Amino acid sequence: MNAPPPLSGRSVLLRFALIAVVLLVIVLAFGYVGGWLAPHRLTAQRLVNQLQANAGVFPGYRRNHAKGVCVAGYFDSNGNAQPYSVAQVFAPGRTPVVGRFAVPSGNPYAPDSSVPIRSMALRFTQTNGQQWRTGMNSMPVFPVSTPQAFYEQLQAQQPDPATGKPNPAKLGAFFASHPETSAFLAWVKTAKPSSSYVTESYWSLNAFVLVDANGAPHAVRWRMVSETPNTTPGSTDPDYLDADLTQRLAQGPQRWHLWVTFANPGDPTNDATKAWPSDRRDIDAGTLVLTSTTPQENGECRDINYDPLVLPDGIQASDDPLLPARSAAYATSYLRRTSEEAHLPGTAAAQATPEAK
Amino acid sequence: MNTPSTQFVFAARVLHGLMAVMILAMLFIGVGMVASVSERHEWLIRIHKPLGIAILLLAVVRLIVRLRNPPPPLPADLPALQKFAAHASHWLLYVLMLTIPLVGWAMLSAGGYPVMLSESLRLPPIFPVSPIAFAVLRHTHAWLAVLLVLTFLAHLGAALYHGLIRRDGVLSSMIGGRTRGS
Numbered sequence: 017m018n019a020p021p022p023l024s025g026r027s028v029l030l031r032f033a034l035i036a037v038v039l040l041v042i043v044l045a046f047g048y049v050g051g052w053l054a055p056h057r058l059t060a061q062r063l064v065n066q067l068q069a070n071a072g073v074f075p076g077y078r079r080n081h082a083k084g085v086c087v088a089g090y091f092d093s094n095g096n097a098q099p100y101s102v103a104q105v106f107a108p109g110r111t112p113v114v115g116r117f118a119v120p121s122g123n124p125y126a127p128d129s130s131v132p133i134r135s136m137a138l139r140f141t142q143t144n145g146q147q148w149r150t151g152m153n154s155m156p157v158f159p160v161s162t163p164q165a166f167y168e169q170l171q172a173q174q175p176d177p178a179t180g181k182p183n184p185a186k187l188g189a190f191f192a193s194h195p196e197t198s199a200f201l202a203w204v205k206t207a208k209p210s211s212s213y214v215t216e217s218y219w220s221l222n223a224f225v226l227v228d229a230n231g232a233p234h235a236v237r238w239r240m241v242s243e244t245p246n247t248t249p250g251s252t253d254p255d256y257l258d259a260d261l262t263q264r265l266a267q268g269p270q271r272w273h274l275w276v277t278f279a280n281p282g283d284p285t286n287d288a289t290k291a292w293p294s295d296r297r298d299i300d301a302g303t304l305v306l307t308s309t310t311p312q313e314n315g316e317c318r319d320i321n322y323d324p325l326v327l328p329d330g331i332q333a334s335d336d337p338l339l340p341a342r343s344a345a346y347a348t349s350y351l352r353r354t355s356e357e358a359h360l361p362g363t364a365a366a367q368a369t370p371e372a373k
Numbered sequence: 374m375n376t377p378s379t380q381f382v383f384a385a386r387v388l389h390g391l392m393a394v395m396i397l398a399m400l401f402i403g404v405g406m407v408a409s410v411s412e413r414h415e416w417l418i419r420i421h422k423p424l425g426i427a428i429l430l431l432a433v434v435r436l437i438v439r440l441r442n443p444p445p446p447l448p449a450d451l452p453a454l455q456k457f458a459a460h461a462s463h464w465l466l467y468v469l470m471l472t473i474p475l476v477g478w479a480m481l482s483a484g485g486y487p488v489m490l491s492e493s494l495r496l497p498p499i500f501p502v503s504p505i506a507f508a509v510l511r512h513t514h515a516w517l518a519v520l521l522v523l524t525f526l527a528h529l530g531a532a533l534y535h536g537l538i539r540r541d542g543v544l545s546s547m548i549g550g551r552t553r554g555s
Contacts, residue, residue, distance in 0.1 A: 020540040031537040051408040147487045163410045319504040329493035341410035354508035
């Protein structure tokens with residue numbers, strides 16, 4: 017074997033330095049991609065940290081829409097949406113559903129009347145094992161159109177330690193600098209906290225894309241329209257929604273219709289603050305029938321992350337920038353609450369008694 | 374009797390090159406996707422899952438190739454500690470290549486997610502739905518990936534040390550055309 021000529025001491029040193037530089041460049045590249053060199057980049061962790069700063073940390077609970085209740089039932093498709101999407105859920109027939117109603121706040125003890133918004137989350141499980149998960153709110157538009165603006169809105173809503181309430185000057189400044197919030201503000205002015213989850217209708221807010229058998233895309237939004245609409249505001253009692261739901265379900269199944277709205281060319285699919293004109297084509301795709309309810313502490317919905325990007329073949333995300341941010345933030349919330357449930361080191365410990373606020 | 378080869382067999386060298394690219398890409402994808410809320414988050418996740426399963430399958434093939442074709446011996450004059458480090462790190466790399474994708478698959482199963490490799494291709498769950506198992510597996514997935522990054526850095530550093538400083542043929546036994554001792 018021919019031994020290579022020996023290297024000078026200087027040469028060895030240079031070669032060690034070269035190896036160190038190669039390894040360092042790789043480490044820095046990981047740092048760049050991971051955002052360690054850009055601490056101001058918006059991440060799901062920062063979004064969820066801000067939710068926690070606003071509402072507090074309630075171990076085991078979702079970081080937003082923490083107060084809620086599990087429901088179960090099914091979706092009866094009438095086949096009307098089948099020409100536009102290959103998703104099994106739209107073929108005529110029945111798909112089982114596990115859902116959740118909730119009140120939008122990170123505090124699971126917030127009074128039901130604290131906000132005029134309710135949410136409905138659903139998981140459809142198709143016979144082929146694919147799933148459609150959707151989280152909808154009882155309002156037709158979202159206040160902001162980008163994750164960054166949502167983060168700034170959360171910052172503006174953070175309670176002032178002195179008063180325990182958001183600083184009105186900061187809130188005012190936020191809304192003044194975000195004119196896209198005007199449609200939401202106009203809606204919220206007339207909205208009242210409803211006395212029931214059942215009487216509300218729920219909007220997808222974000223646009224999605226249905227894909228038909230020929231692969232052609234159809235931009236849509238959807239909403240679940242209650243068969244029993246009613247605008248009676250709820251009482252000032254902190255918890256009336258669950259009792260109302262239990263009582264209504266004891267009388268019989270509760271129904272909503274899934275209306276799918278198709279965009280015209282040029283309608284914004286990337287801006288959840290803008291409603292589409294009311295003359296857009298609408299189809300009734302079927303009936304959601306909810307038959308039972310369970311407290312979320314032991315209901316099936318507890319362990320479901322209603323990530324709006326868990327979609328079956330035939331439904332795709334649109335270019336709405338809120339969708340990937342929702343997906344990422346929900347995953348972070350899910351990891352934090354399941355880690356707390358597992359009592360992993362470094363996670364917040366669950367309290368035995370609720371810390372009512 | 375054959376004299377021991379000075380190079381890894383062709384299949385081993387091809388698999389090494391291919392998987393090096395895939396695994397390094399995978400590590401960057403993993404780091405990038407959890408640090409983003411943009412559409413990048415979504416398309417990185419779409420690559421992450423099928424790429425992870427591809428790595429798992431190739432790792433199985435590679436393990437078989439490795440067991441059937443013993444690698445060329447390390448230089449006789451290599452200190453015992455370095456020999457041990459070489460063997461231990463290689464087996465650690467095999468263990469990580471196989472377990473990280475399996476833990477990822479089990480983690481999605483435990484979280485109740487459908488394991489979608491494409492718009493329509495779904496893998497069956499390999500773990501019962503359990504939020505506690507999800508949390509443990511999700512953290513395990515990340516920590517094993519960190520261990521893989523560190524092992525990869527040590528592996529690359531050692532390879533360059535053999536190639537640039539010791540110049541003992543170990544690097545060329547995997548990547549070089551030149552063979553040791555010829």
